Amino acid sequence: MSRNVLPPPQAWQADSVRRDGLARSASTTIAIAWLVAGTCLAMGASAQPRVSGLSYDAQTRGPVPIPPSERGLQTVVATPWFKASEEGRVLEGAIFDRSGNLLFCDVTGRRVLRLTPDKQLSVVATLDALSPGGLALHKDGRLFIAALDLALGKGSIVAVRLDGTGMQTILAPEAGYMPNDLVFDARGGFYFTDFKGNANEPWGGVYYAAPDLATIKPVLPNLAMANGVALSPDGKQLWATEFGRNLLHRIDLADATTIAPIGSAIAYHFTGPAPDSMRADADGNVYVAIYGQGRVLAFNRNGIPIGQVLLPGREQGHNLQSTSLAIRPDSNDLYMVTSDGQGGQGATVFHATAFARGLPPAAAR
Numbered sequence: 001m002s003r004n005v006l007p008p009p010q011a012w013q014a015d016s017v018r019r020d021g022l023a024r025s026a027s028t029t030i031a032i033a034w035l036v037a038g039t040c041l042a043m044g045a046s047a048q049p050r051v052s053g054l055s056y057d058a059q060t061r062g063p064v065p066i067p068p069s070e071r072g073l074q075t076v077v078a079t080p081w082f083k084a085s086e087e088g089r090v091l092e093g094a095i096f097d098r099s100g101n102l103l104f105c106d107v108t109g110r111r112v113l114r115l116t117p118d119k120q121l122s123v124v125a126t127l128d129a130l131s132p133g134g135l136a137l138h139k140d141g142r143l144f145i146a147a148l149d150l151a152l153g154k155g156s157i158v159a160v161r162l163d164g165t166g167m168q169t170i171l172a173p174e175a176g177y178m179p180n181d182l183v184f185d186a187r188g189g190f191y192f193t194d195f196k197g198n199a200n201e202p203w204g205g206v207y208y209a210a211p212d213l214a215t216i217k218p219v220l221p222n223l224a225m226a227n228g229v230a231l232s233p234d235g236k237q238l239w240a241t242e243f244g245r246n247l248l249h250r251i252d253l254a255d256a257t258t259i260a261p262i263g264s265a266i267a268y269h270f271t272g273p274a275p276d277s278m279r280a281d282a283d284g285n286v287y288v289a290i291y292g293q294g295r296v297l298a299f300n301r302n303g304i305p306i307g308q309v310l311l312p313g314r315e316q317g318h319n320l321q322s323t324s325l326a327i328r329p330d331s332n333d334l335y336m337v338t339s340d341g342q343g344g345q346g347a348t349v350f351h352a353t354a355f356a357r358g359l360p361p362a363a364a365r
Helices: 009-047
Strands: 072-079 079-086 091-096 102-106 112-116 123-128 131-135 144-150 154-160 168-171 178-184 191-194 203-207 218-221 226-229 237-242 247-255 258-269 273-281 285-289 296-301 305-310 322-329 331-337 346-355
Touching: 009 191, 072 346, 079 102, 079 112, 091 331, 091 346, 102 131, 102 346, 112 131, 112 178, 123 144, 131 191, 144 191, 154 178, 154 203, 178 226, 191 218, 203 226, 218 237, 218 247, 218 258, 226 285, 226 346, 285 322, 296 322
Parallel strands: 072 305, 091 131, 091 322, 131 178, 226 273, 273 322
Antiparallel strands: 079 346, 091 102, 102 112, 112 123, 131 144, 144 154, 154 168, 178 191, 191 203, 191 226, 203 218, 226 237, 237 247, 247 258, 273 285, 285 296, 296 305, 322 331, 331 346
């Protein structure tokens, strides 16, 4: 039978001495490590230049610095292409017609303008009481115009032939919407943004008008000042910008007015002022004009930023009212419209190149 045998007292004393020695050794090692670490930190701190306060540098100087997360994007600077006015008129709603003319709105003058490829400017239509902001071509060739009266909080959509005749009200102010922008689908219906609400009261949205104009249904309600709207090349993905909350929405459509399961997402949150009109290219990229920053941000079909176009003079506060853009369907020529406001450089159309060619009007695809 086995028995537990206690070690002699001398063995206990030896073990105790060893344990005490190990503990003292460990404590000494930790103390030395802290001492070394503190010395290194002190040396590193003394090697850094002492800064008495914040100071501007090349990336933070000016009214609209590029946010840090966007400084590494592929970046190009646009070139002036056409001076639309020596006055700081607000321009908007750029699109191309089927003849290659650039159509855009003179919001200040309540006019729609036509700029030919050889840079001849003319007036397509003049509105009496509302300021035009968004343009789209119907499959029958008529130009649909979204127009606003911000002071009265009302708006309308009218249609006119490209020779300026036959103006017709499509959506009357009494309907209660504030249409800001619009885009047709291949069926002949159109999506439009309702520019109502604000960041605390998001009661605007994106709506769909059926081809026969008999019904209007909400697609993306509860937005704060819904602004730009675009469709992917296949018409299955809808994009919208929310001006009042700086958001880019990406919607997968099950049909014209139904969001597909898990098909709604906020793809991007902008910094500073403020996402305005947008256009898609043939690769499914979308380009968002940033009002108040003098630039355009480009996103791939998943809403990931992949590039940006800067307008000259933005670092000094010029050409910041960049509202809209258009990409020529037969090329990747990108045209942006902007105003310098009271800055003295008037209203200008700028040119750069996009990742891919522009989309033709929806009914022609």
